[in-house]
Every structure is written in structure tokens, then in C-alpha cells.
Amino acid sequence: MPSVLLHPEPLTSRAQRFLAQHARVVRVDLGADDAVCRVRLDEVFGSHDDAVLIALRCVQGRYSGLTYDSLYMREQVYFAPVLDPDEGDEKVEFLYAVCPTTASGVGASLLPDGTVIIGWEQDEVCAFPSLDHLIECDALLDEAQNAQLIAIHSGEDVESVLGELRVQRPALRLMEEASGRTVQWWADDDVLVYLCRTWAALWGTVQPTLRVWSSYGLVKVDPVQLQRRSRGSVSTDNGSAGR
Known part of the structure; x- marks a missing residue:
């Protein structure tokens, strides 16, 4: 899937304008290949579903490397979702979907269905249905700066x-x-x-x-x-x- 900066649809024209004005793409690590991911899923969860890998590659293709100043997260963030399950994990998620650029910042992960989870480990909350929703929120916060x-x-x-x-x-x-x-x-x-x-x-x-x-x-x-x-x-x- 092409980058959201090249093919931003179905984002609104507001969000498209926001990305065009404020976002860029940087190089990020895409993590393990599909074969290694399957092995890790088998080790942690006892099986794997290739639909999860398809979802991961779609998300990576659209968002990986995207970076901008997020008013919602209150700092510059970059998008770098990877699949890296660890022993004890209770659910499959794509880590580092939204990464802070400061040590004190809060990041976000994704569920395979696209749900954005803000926070880490036990301190987390499901916030948005997708990363597109987060971008739309940031675009509105940016626009609101010009309003009273x-x-x-x-x-x-x-x-x-x-x-x-x-x-x-x-x-x-x-x-x-x-x-x-x-x-x-x-x-x-x-x-x-x-x-x-x-x-x-x-x-x-x-x-x-x-x-x-x-x-x-x-x-x-x-x-x-x-x-x-x-x-x-x-x-x-x-x-x-x-x-």
C-alpha cells in the first residue's frame, strides 16, 4: 500500500492539507520478515494467522515513517508499527505504531483491526478506530489554533x-x-x-x-x-x- 502522503484518501481535505503542510516521511525499521513473525506468533500464541501479517504490511505501507508535530500527543511523533510478540502477551498488537520523540512521551500501538491503543502495557486505553482518525484529530487541533x-x-x-x-x-x-x-x-x-x-x-x-x-x-x-x-x-x- 502506498504512503499516506502519496495517496491520502479517504482522509478529508482538511487532513490532507494538514499532512501536506506539516508531515514528512523518515526511514524506520520495519521489523522482522513474515517468516520470523510466523515463528514468533506460534511461540507466543500457539498459532498464527496470515491475516495479521497482511494487516501489518498494509499498515506499514501506508504509515511507516510518517512524522509530524502532534497536538493530540503534545510532541513530535513518528509512525513505525512492527510485530514483535513477547512471552506473556495476551493479545496480538503492532507495537510502536505511534512513537514519541522524548523519553517522557506516550506512544501508541495498534490492534490488527486498526484500533489505536494509547499508552504502554497495563496503562493503556483504546482511543481511535484507526490511525486515520488520529490524523484527522490532529488536523482539527491544528486548525483550531486559528480559531477563537x-x-x-x-x-x-x-x-x-x-x-x-x-x-x-x-x-x-x-x-x-x-x-x-x-x-x-x-x-x-x-x-x-x-x-x-x-x-x-x-x-x-x-x-x-x-x-x-x-x-x-x-x-x-x-x-x-x-x-x-x-x-x-x-x-x-x-x-x-x-x-
């Missing part, structure tokens, strides 16, 4: 606050292409809404966060004709994009 942050709320009640906002603004639609189990993006003609529970789920000491930006001035891509609504009420703040 009009509200922010942190706390365990972020889901309730989002629910109230959706009642106030019934035209809000879920941006499924950038959302996952611990991240939600919502938008209408006037506002862009970001709810992130990843780091709260991972560490427990961090509060889930809801951010709302004015969407005026943002480049409109993949537009949906929605009824315009008056702005809802949430505590205001003038912070910047991020977790």
Missing part, C-alpha cells in the same frame, strides 16, 4: 456539559472521521467542540476536558448545510488548542 477559544470546561461532568450544549445547539453533528472512544469532535456552522477523555482514562489524575471554539474564519472542508443556532453558554476562557 470561547469556552473550556474540565471535570468528570464533561459529558453532561456536552449534552447541555447539544440541547442548546441541536445542529451540532458528530465528526465521526476524527472521533473515537475517548475523543469526540462536534461542529455546526458556528462552533467547533472537542471533548477529550484519553488522558483522564489513562492516568486518572487528569480531568476530562471540553473545549469550544468559534468556527468563524476556519477553512470549511467537507461542508454540511446545518441550521445556524445562537451560541450556547459555557464558562469562557482564552486558552489554546490541546488536551
